[in-house]
Amino acid sequence: MNEDELRAAFARHEAEAPDMEQLNTTINREAARRRKRRGTLLAGSAAAAVALLVGIPVYLTGPARPVGQNTAASSHRATARKDLNLLLLGSDHRGSWAEGEARSDTIVIVHIPADRRKIYLISVNRDERVAIPGHGVDKINSAFFFGVQRKGGAQGGLELVEETLTQLSGITFDGGAVLEYAALRGITDTLGGVPVCLPGKVDIYLAPNARPSKQLPAGCQTLHGADALSLVRQRYGLPYGGLDRDRNAQRFLLGVAQKASELKLPEDAATILKLSRTDGLTIDLPDISALDLAGQLSNVKAADVVALSLTAAFHGDRQGETIPAEGLALLKAVKEGSIDAAIMAHPDLVLTR
């Protein structure tokens, strides 16, 4: 056999190519079917408030282990199908932990009921005054600071905020993540921007009485890293300051959920790897398989992610805020697995999109 015979053999069999018209029809029909399915999947992995901050890194790095030395706090956490509560913290920390100057200005409880039909994001205003174990009554954002001091690192901060919220509400946590604001910028850029819809324009101020350095317009837009960071940090100039900031953080999380859920393996493996290596992201997910969780959440759609706050208005003074009765009722409902009823009683706690 010479090479020309081989060429001839290939050429002879060209005629076996399938019928083009039929092929084209089948391809288009299948692509349409998958596009449709992809639409639901995309929404379906709204797990991604979890999936991004928690799932993806765990998926890539294997069994999760607490970042800090202390694992005792994890040992009581159960793995059975029950309500799941995770804690997401955004920290204003920059640079070395040794400096200890870090508070958590964004505090979100992620509540996933046992039936796995919805995901609730519950923002806790950082100014709420609560009893912090070992530190008396103080603003809740300092719990993170005290925890960092006590045990060092983000893990310590996360644990003390968990303990604080557990003491306040009885809610126990199954895991959590700490996101330094710098990480948020990296994640946003890695995702190629994050979509948000703002109900009104947001002026970006760098200090309370400075002139705004930039303005984000009202309406739906895709934010890139620097603007996303500005948005979730911005409280000056908003009608409800820190409360509005929490709302914007929720809008951002919903956008992240959407973008992260569009990622697919293997095409996006490099992106996912990059996300998992984002500087400033600390994950503590001791007993949960993120993949299992993602599977359990596969029927959750974007509309099934409900963002809530503990309060719709200010209830405090210069010393700090007090969680109103409806906020406490909401926490109690999270603990008792009756959150829908609590929301019906106070629909104004729900983020309007």
Place this chain on the structure above:
Amino acid sequence: MTYEEFARARLAPLARYAVMLTGDRHSAEDLVQETMVRAQLKWRKVSRADAPEQYVKRMMVNLYLDWQRGSWWKRVLVRADAGAGLGVPDTAEGSADRDVIWQALSHLPRQQRAALVLRFYEDLPDAEIAEVLGCTVGTARGYVSKALTALRARLTPGLIAGGSR
């Protein structure tokens, strides 16, 4: 270029290319369908490539190489929709003596067959073959030469068929 324009111009050559890789019409149908469905779904990315057709061919080779490893075909089962194509006689039946080469090709490992298709059907230089297969130029050359040796062994009377696999 829209996907539709691309498909109109390129579906036929791609389908022929799939026949060369798989060796039979039905597998080729599956392969070209799966490739084009994926190309359509990520068309924006494909159309941004320097050479969209090369890009799609690379997708196809990768799917072909993954055929058993990744088992995409188990999940997809596009073929269930395409029943009308079944039962067309293989042209080899009428020309068995000439088609011993075609038969022999079916015994090659996938990489080797793909390398031969790229070399002798697509007429690509070694460097491009290596790029498509995701290996070094040396490895690509190795695939081609091993494949030729194996084919010759199989086509030479007196040698034990399959001994070179």
